[in-house]
Every structure is written in structure tokens, then in C-alpha cells.
Amino acid sequence: MTEGTQRPLRVGVLGCANIAWRKMLPAMTASPDVAVVAIASRGRERAEQFTARFGGDPVVGYQKLLERDDVEAVYVPLPAGMHGEWALAALAAGKHVLLEKPAVLTRDEAERIVRLATERGLLVQESFMFVHHGQHAAVAKAVADGEIGEVRAFTAEFGIPPLPAGDIRTIPELGGGALNDVGVYPIRAARLFLGDDLTVVGAVLHHDEELGIDVAGSALLRTPGGVTAQLGFGMAHGYRAMYALWGSAGRLELHRTFTPPDSWQPVLRLERQDHVQQRTLPADQQFPNIVAAFVRSVRSGDDSATHGRSLLRQAELLDAVRAAAGRA
Missing domain, CATH: 3.30.360.10 (Dihydrodipicolinate Reductase; domain 2)
Structure with missing residues (x-):
């Protein structure tokens, strides 16, 4: 039985990062409420390595994955400097987004992402798994x-x-x-x-x-x-x-x-x-817990504003630390 008797959330993955291989994808594939339908990489060999273990279709190129109609949400474990670009692209394609931390590098970037998510009625969540332990x-x-x-x-x-x-x-x-x-x-x-x-x-x-x-x-x-x-x-x-x-x-x-x-x-x-x-x-198992929490938030639609505010506040404090250290 899936969450609320609904079909599993169909998730695509942008990037074949170590944390996805070791932690997040094992948690997602173990969940009855998630179906990993596609995993994208810049090269086919890496994508096929991941799909051989976790299932789904290997996709070459992140934009190609976002163009798929069978992807409802994306998990983005790309390097932090690429989060802004691909979070915005995913939201523009109508996908909910789970972003590895740090979700963004600046508050300006956070504002653009949260604004687009709000306009599209989509969830964007920063993947701080530890708070779910x-x-x-x-x-x-x-x-x-x-x-x-x-x-x-x-x-x-x-x-x-x-x-x-x-x-x-x-x-x-x-x-x-x-x-x-x-x-x-x-x-x-x-x-x-x-x-x-x-x-x-x-x-x-x-x-x-x-x-x-x-x-x-x-x-x-x-x-x-x-x-x-x-x-x-x-x-x-x-x-x-x-x-x-x-x-x-x-x-x-x-x-x-x-x-x-x-x-x-x-x-x-x-x-x-x-x-x-x-x-x-x-x-406790914090990765399965955050997967379950993300699915609940997508399905209910109740937490989108809360997650948006949290992403913004985290980015503000990072900016403030850099400024106080003379590295703004």
C-alpha cells in the first residue's frame, strides 16, 4: 500500500553523485511510495551503471530527463554550483525538486528558485536529511x-x-x-x-x-x-x-x-x-525518513511555503557568514 493509497511518486535523478549511490537511491528504491523512472548523467556509461543497480531508464543529458512526461519530481545531487541552473530548469519543466544541500550558494539564487516554485505551485525542498532523524x-x-x-x-x-x-x-x-x-x-x-x-x-x-x-x-x-x-x-x-x-x-x-x-x-x-x-x-534511518517526508509534502501540497522560507533563510545566513568573514 503506497502513501495515501496513491501510486508511487515518479522520480528522476539529475546526476550520478556518490551520495545518490550510497544513500539516497537505496532509500528511494526501498520505498513503496517512490518509483525511480530515470537517471541522467552526462555520459551513458555512468547512467547505465546507476540504472543497472537502481532501475529506471539511463538518460544522457539532464535536459532530456526533464522533458520526460513520466517524471513528476527530480532529485538533484549535482555539485552545489550547478543547483541553481538545474533547479530552475526542473521547475520550469513542471517538476517538484529535492535539492541536495546546500540548495543554493546565494540568497539571490534562492529567491529566483522559490519565486518560480511558488508561481508554478511546485515544491522545492533542501535535502537536510539529518533533521529527519x-x-x-x-x-x-x-x-x-x-x-x-x-x-x-x-x-x-x-x-x-x-x-x-x-x-x-x-x-x-x-x-x-x-x-x-x-x-x-x-x-x-x-x-x-x-x-x-x-x-x-x-x-x-x-x-x-x-x-x-x-x-x-x-x-x-x-x-x-x-x-x-x-x-x-x-x-x-x-x-x-x-x-x-x-x-x-x-x-x-x-x-x-x-x-x-x-x-x-x-x-x-x-x-x-x-x-x-x-x-x-x-x-533511526534519516534517508528513508526524508524520502517519506518529501513524498508527503508533494502529495499534500501543504509544506511548500514552509520549505521555501527555510531555503531562503538558510541562504541568507550563508551570505551573512561570508560577509562577516570578509568573503562576500
């Missing part, structure tokens, strides 16, 4: 239940080891760099727990002159009430993915927050004045 709801509940008192500060860090030479995430023309690739996660996490009314107080981006990209950075944000968000990120680091909420009566900390394996059982650490408690949370 159940561990964050558990953290939100603990905070809402007053387990750390009033929130005073939020801290988040995401770092990964150096990437191999030629990796698309190191190519400036394709939107490479630490802020775009990993810095977006702590920013989105700050929005998840502190809301969207955040101001960038200051930022630093460490620029690698040889690569032509930022490879590390940090940013300080604050809410109107003075709650701060200290964010760190980089792509020349030992792996680390965590956040913490520090309150008037205690502190909550969670690790492996952004890229947990499906079998990972998160451990929520709660520190109070007189004791430390550790809670093991259930494992």
Missing part, C-alpha cells in the same frame, strides 16, 4: 521538558578529513569549500533549536590559496534574546559531528549528529550540577 526530536523534548532549564547557548561542530585531490567539493567553480559542504550543517542545527531569528555576529573562514576555497571556519550567531550559537566546521580535520545545548540548569550533548549510520544508537549525555546521565536512543 529521531534523535533530534528526543533532544527537543528534553529541552521542552525543562531538563536543562532555560537555554543559554548552543554549540555545534562538523569536521571531516582532507578530501582527495580533484574531489568536486574542493573545486571553487562548482561551489566547493568547507562552509558550503559541512558548515551548512551546524547552521541548520542552530536554526532547528534556536529558530530562524538569528543574526551573524562574527565569522572566520580559513582560505586555502592553492585550492581557492575555504577549508575551515567558525561563526558566532545570536538570537534577539541573547542566546548564542558557536559553530565550527572544516574539511581538514579529524571526523567530528556534535552539538550541545547549555542551559541554566544543565547541559545536553549529542555526537554523530549529522551523519549517523542506520544502526547507530545515539547516546544523549545530560550533565547537571550533581550528576551525569547517559541515555541510549533508538537507531
